[in-house]
Amino acid sequence: MPDSMSTSSTYDVIIVGSGAGGGMAAYNLTKAGAKCLMLEAGGWYDAAKDSKWLEWQYNAPHRGGGDYTSPMNYFLAADGGWQVPGEPYLNARGTDWMWFRARMLGGRTNSWGRISLRNGPYDFKPYDRYGNGFNWPIGYEDLAPYYDRTEELIGVFGSKEGLENLPDGKFLPPPAPRCYELLLQQASRKLHIPCIPSRLAVLTRPLNGRPECHYVSQCGRACRMGSNFSSPVVLLLPARETGNLEIRTGAMAREILTGPDGRATGVSYIDKKTRKEVQVHGKVVVLAASSCETARLLLNSRSSRFPDGLANSSGMVGKYLMDTVMSTVSGFLPKLMDLPPHNCDGVGGMHLYMPWWGYQESVRRTLPFSRGYHIEISGSRQGMPMPGVLSGTQKLVGGGYGESLKENCRKLYGSFVTLSGRGEMIPNENSYCEVDNNVVDQWGIPVLKFHFQWGEQELRMARHMQETFQEIIHTAGGEVVQSYGAEQRWGISEGGQGIHEVGGVRMGDNPKDSVLNAHCQAWDCKNLFVADGAPFVGLANKNPTLTILAMAWRTSDYIADQVKKGNV
Amino acid sequence: MEKKSSGSGVRLERRNILKLMATLPAAALAPVTPFASSVAMAMPQEAGAQNDAAVYQPKVFHPHELRTIRILSDMILPADERSCSASEAGVPEFIDGWLHVKQGNLLDEIRGGLTWLDMASNRSFQFDFADCSIQRQKQILDRIAYPEKAAPEDASAVVFFNSLRDLVVSGFFTSRQGIRDLPYVGNQPQQQWTGCPPQVRAKLGLVDS
Ligand SMILES: Cc1cc2nc3c(=O)[nH]c(=O)nc-3n(C[C@H](O)[C@H](O)[C@H](O)COP(=O)(O)OP(=O)(O)OC[C@H]3O[C@@H](n4cnc5c(N)ncnc54)[C@H](O)[C@@H]3O)c2cc1C
Numbered sequence: 001m002p003d004s005m006s007t008s009s010t011y012d013v014i015i016v017g018s019g020a021g022g023g024m025a026a027y028n029l030t031k032a033g034a035k036c037l038m039l040e041a042g043g044w045y046d047a048a049k050d051s052k053w054l055e056w057q058y059n060a061p062h063r064g065g066g067d068y069t070s071p072m073n074y075f076l077a078a079d080g081g082w083q084v085p086g087e088p089y090l091n092a093r094g095t096d097w098m099w100f101r102a103r104m105l106g107g108r109t110n111s112w113g114r115i116s117l118r119n120g121p122y123d124f125k126p127y128d129r130y131g132n133g134f135n136w137p138i139g140y141e142d143l144a145p146y147y148d149r150t151e152e153l154i155g156v157f158g159s160k161e162g163l164e165n166l167p168d169g170k171f172l173p174p175p176a177p178r179c180y181e182l183l184l185q186q187a188s189r190k191l192h193i194p195c196i197p198s199r200l201a202v203l204t205r206p207l208n209g210r211p212e213c214h215y216v217s218q219c220g221r222a223c224r225m226g227s228n229f230s231s232p233v234v235l236l237l238p239a240r241e242t243g244n245l246e247i248r249t250g251a252m253a254r255e256i257l258t259g260p261d262g263r264a265t266g267v268s269y270i271d272k273k274t275r276k277e278v279q280v281h282g283k284v285v286v287l288a289a290s291s292c293e294t295a296r297l298l299l300n301s302r303s304s305r306f307p308d309g310l311a312n313s314s315g316m317v318g319k320y321l322m323d324t325v326m327s328t329v330s331g332f333l334p335k336l337m338d339l340p341p342h343n344c345d346g347v348g349g350m351h352l353y354m355p356w357w358g359y360q361e362s363v364r365r366t367l368p369f370s371r372g373y374h375i376e377i378s379g380s381r382q383g384m385p386m387p388g389v390l391s392g393t394q395k396l397v398g399g400g401y402g403e404s405l406k407e408n409c410r411k412l413y414g415s416f417v418t419l420s421g422r423g424e425m426i427p428n429e430n431s432y433c434e435v436d437n438n439v440v441d442q443w444g445i446p447v448l449k450f451h452f453q454w455g456e457q458e459l460r461m462a463r464h465m466q467e468t469f470q471e472i473i474h475t476a477g478g479e480v481v482q483s484y485g486a487e488q489r490w491g492i493s494e495g496g497q498g499i500h501e502v503g504g505v506r507m508g509d510n511p512k513d514s515v516l517n518a519h520c521q522a523w524d525c526k527n528l529f530v531a532d533g534a535p536f537v538g539l540a541n542k543n544p545t546l547t548i549l550a551m552a553w554r555t556s557d558y559i560a561d562q563v564k565k566g567n568v
Numbered sequence: 569m570e571k572k573s574s575g576s577g578v579r580l581e582r583r584n585i586l587k588l589m590a591t592l593p594a595a596a597l598a599p600v601t602p603f604a605s606s607v608a609m610a611m612p613q614e615a616g617a618q619n620d621a622a623v624y625q626p627k628v629f630h631p632h633e634l635r636t637i638r639i640l641s642d643m644i645l646p647a648d649e650r651s652c653s654a655s656e657a658g659v660p661e662f663i664d665g666w667l668h669v670k671q672g673n674l675l676d677e678i679r680g681g682l683t684w685l686d687m688a689s690n691r692s693f694q695f696d697f698a699d700c701s702i703q704r705q706k707q708i709l710d711r712i713a714y715p716e717k718a719a720p721e722d723a724s725a726v727v728f729f730n731s732l733r734d735l736v737v738s739g740f741f742t743s744r745q746g747i748r749d750l751p752y753v754g755n756q757p758q759q760q761w762t763g764c765p766p767q768v769r770a771k772l773g774l775v776d777s
Contacts, residue, residue, distance in 0.1 A: 056744070056747075183774070394715060394733060401644040401709060405644060410749065414751070
C-alpha cells in the first residue's frame with residue numbers, strides 16, 4: 001500500500017460535507033447529471049435504524065440526560081457535540097467560543113431544531129437600512145424562488161401572516177398550539193408582541209413519500225419515519241437514486257489541491273480508517289463542511305502560489321464570523337399547575353413563536369440597539385421528562401424533603417416556561433478564526449483558533465430581551481425563576497453557543513473585501529464554490545439553515561449552468 | 569431543541585408562591601396505568617438490572633457513601649400511596665453513574681456534603697449520619713433543607729443539599745417507576761395532533777380563538 005494514494009477517475013464535482021449545504025448541492029448537481037463524489041468526515045448514519053425514537057429515558061445510560069457531549073448525549077442524533085475527541089480547537093485569550101460539530105452523514109441536520117425562517121428584504125441590505133454592517137451582493141428577490149422550491153421539497157409548516165420583513169412561504173398547515181403556548185400568546189398580545197404559528201421543517205401532512213409527523217416531540221433524536229428534514233433522508237437518498245453520487249465516509253478533507261493555473265484540481269483527505277492521505281480529482285470543488293471548517297480548509301490549502309491559503313487574496317478568509325445573540329428567562333406560571341393530564345408532546349419544537357416586532361421603532365431609532373430578535377418559547381410539560389426535570393423546586397417552595405416535596409413536585413410538574421431570544425449580530429472585526437500551525441488534530445491538520453466579541457449593540461439587545469421576557473411572564477400571571485442582570489452581562493450567550501455560526505468566507509461585489517462573488521464562486525479560483533453558511537454577509541435574527549439550503553440550491557444551479565456553458 | 573443555557577445567575581420572586589402551593593388540593597394526577605402504546609412496548613429495552621441494589625457495583629461512591637446516599641434518597645422522596653421510594657426506583661445508582669460521567673465539581677460537592685453530614689452528626693450525636701435515628705437524621709437535614717432559614721455557617725451544606733435534592737428528583741421522575749407518578753401521557757405516536765384539549769383550555773380560561 002503506498003503512503004499516499006490517489007484514485008484515477010476524475011469526478012465532475014467533489015463536495016466536502018454532507019450536511020444542509022452539501023446535501024442540497026448533491027441533490028441538485030446529481031439531478032443535473034453531474035458525477036459527484038461526496039467526502040464526509042463522519043460515519044454513516046441512517047435514522048431509520050439508528051434513531052433512538054420512542055426509547056424511554058429510563059432505559060438509556062444516565063437516563064439519556066446531560067449536555068450535548070457524549071457519552072451524555074444519548075438521544076441527540078449528533079456524533080460529536082461541543083467537543084470532538086482528537087479534534088481540538090483553540091480560543092484566543094478572552095474568547096469562549098463554543099463550537100458544535102456533528103461528525104456524521106447529514107451533519108447537524110439530523111439533530112437540528114428544524115426552525116425554518118426566511119430572511120426578509122431588510123436582512124440582505126442591513127447597511128442601507130441601519131447604517132451598520134454590510135449589504136449582501138444579492139437581495140431577497142434573488143433567493144425567493146429558491147426559498148419556494150426548498151420549502152416545497154423539504155416541507156415546512158407555518159401560516160401566512162403578511163408581517164414586515166418576514167416573508168411567508170409555501171407552508172404546510174401548522175400544528176395546533178399547546179396549552180402553555182396559548183397562555184403566553186395571550187400575554188404577548190396584551191403587550192402588542194405578535195405570537196404566531198412557528199415555522200418548522202416537520203411534516204404535518206405526508207409529502208413526497210414521507211409520512212406525517214407522529215407528534216412525540218423527538219425531532220432531535222432524528223426521525224425514524226423521515227417526517228422531518230434531514231439531509232440524508234430528504235436530499236442524499238434521492239441524490240443516490242440518480243446513480244450519480246458516491247459518498248465516502250470517514251474522509252476528513254485536509255486541503256484543496258490546485259494546478260499550475262491556480263484552478264482547483266481536487267481534494268486531499270485523510271482516510272480515518274487507514275490514516276493515509278488520499279487524493280481525489282474533480283472538475284469542480286464545492287465546500288460545505290460547515291462555516292468554520294470551510295474557512296479552515298481554505299486556510300490550510302497553502303502553496304507557494306497561495307501562501308495565505310486558497311481564495312484568500314483579500315485576506316478575508318475567516319473574517320466576520322457571526323453567531324446568534326441568545327438570552328433566556330424562565331418563569332413559573334401557577335395557572336399551569338395541576339392541569340388535567342393531557343398529551344403535550346407535539347412536534348419536536350415550539351408550535352408558536354414571537355417574531356420581531358420592532359422594525360418601525362428601530363428605523364425611528366427609539367430602541368437602544370439596531371436590528372432585532374425573535375422569541376422562542378418552550379414549556380416544561382412538552383416532551384419526555386429528562387434529568388433536570390423539576391430541578392430547582394426549592395427555589396419555589398422554600399426547600400424541604402419528604403412526602404410534602406413529592407407532592408409539590410407533582411403539582412409543579414409542567415408549570416415552567418422558557419423564553420429565549422434569537423437576535424441579529426452585527427458582524428465585527430474582532431470576531432474571526434485563523435489557523436494555528438502549532439497545534440494539529442489527530443489527522444495532522446492544523447486547527448482553528450477563534451477570536452470572538454459581542455459588540456455594545458448585542459449587549460443592549462440582550463438586556464432588552466431580559467426585560468421583555470420578564471414582562472411577558474408577569475403579564476401571563478407568572479413569576480420569574482431565572483433571569484440575568486448587568487453583572488451577568490444580561491445572560492448573553494457565548495459566541496458559537498447559538499450553533500448558528502456563519503460567515504468567514506463571505507460573498508460580495510468586490511474581490512478586495514470578499515472571498516466569493518454573488519454566486520458563491522471564489523474570486524481567485526473559478527471552479528471552487530462554497531455551499532454552507534460561510535458566505536453569509538450578515539446573520540439575521542432568522543435561524544440560518546433555510547437560507548443555507550436555498551443558497552446552496554441557487555449555487556448549484558449556477559454551477560450546472562456554468563459547466564454547460566463551458567465557463568468553469 | 570432547547571440549547572444549553574449559560575450562566576448561573578438566579579433571581580427569584582416568590583411573592584405568593586408558598587401561599588398558593590398551600591391552597592392547592594393534592595395534585596390531580598393521571599391514573600397509574602401501564603404504558604399503553606404497543607409501539608413503545610416493542611422498543612428495545614436495555615438489558616440488566618439497573619435497579620438491583622444487591623449486585624450494584626458503585627462507580628464513584630464508597631460503600632459507606634452509597635449507604636448514606638440511599639438513606640438520603642428515601643428521606644427526600646419516600647414511598648407514599650402513589651409511588652415507591654427513590655431507592656426502590658434506582659435513584660442511588662443513577663446518582664452514582666451520573667457523578668461518574670458528569671464534568672465539573674459536582675462529585676466533589678456531593679462527596680464533600682456527605683462528609684459534612686457525618687461531621688455534623690458526630691458533633692451533635694457522636695454517630696455517623698447513617699447510624700443515627702431517623703429523628704436525629706431529620707434534625708440535621710432540617711438545618712440545611714430550607715435555604716432561607718438556614719444558619720450562615722451551614723451555607724455550603726445548603727448548596728450541597730439543593731444539588732442532592734435536584735439529583736434525587738431528577739433520578740426519581742425519570743425512572744420507570746417515577747415517570748408513572750407524573751401526569752406525563754406522551755411518547756405515544758399519534759394519528760393526528762389536536763392541540764390543547766378543551767377541558768384544559770376551559771380551566772385556563774382560554775376562550776377559543
Ligand atoms: C441542536 C441544534 C439545533 C439547531 N437548531 C436549528 C434550527 O432550529 N434552525 C436552524 O436554522 N438551524 C439550527 N441549527 C443549526 C443547523 O444545524 C446548521 O445551520 C446546519 O446544519 C448547517 O449546515 P452545514 O451544511 O453548513 O453544516 P453541518 O450540518 O454541520 O454539516 C457539515 C458536515 O461536514 C462534515 N465535515 C466537516 N469538516 C469536514 C472535513 N474536513 N472533511 C469532510 N467532511 C467534513 C461534518 O462532519 C458534517 O457532516 C441547529 C443545530 C443544532 C446542533
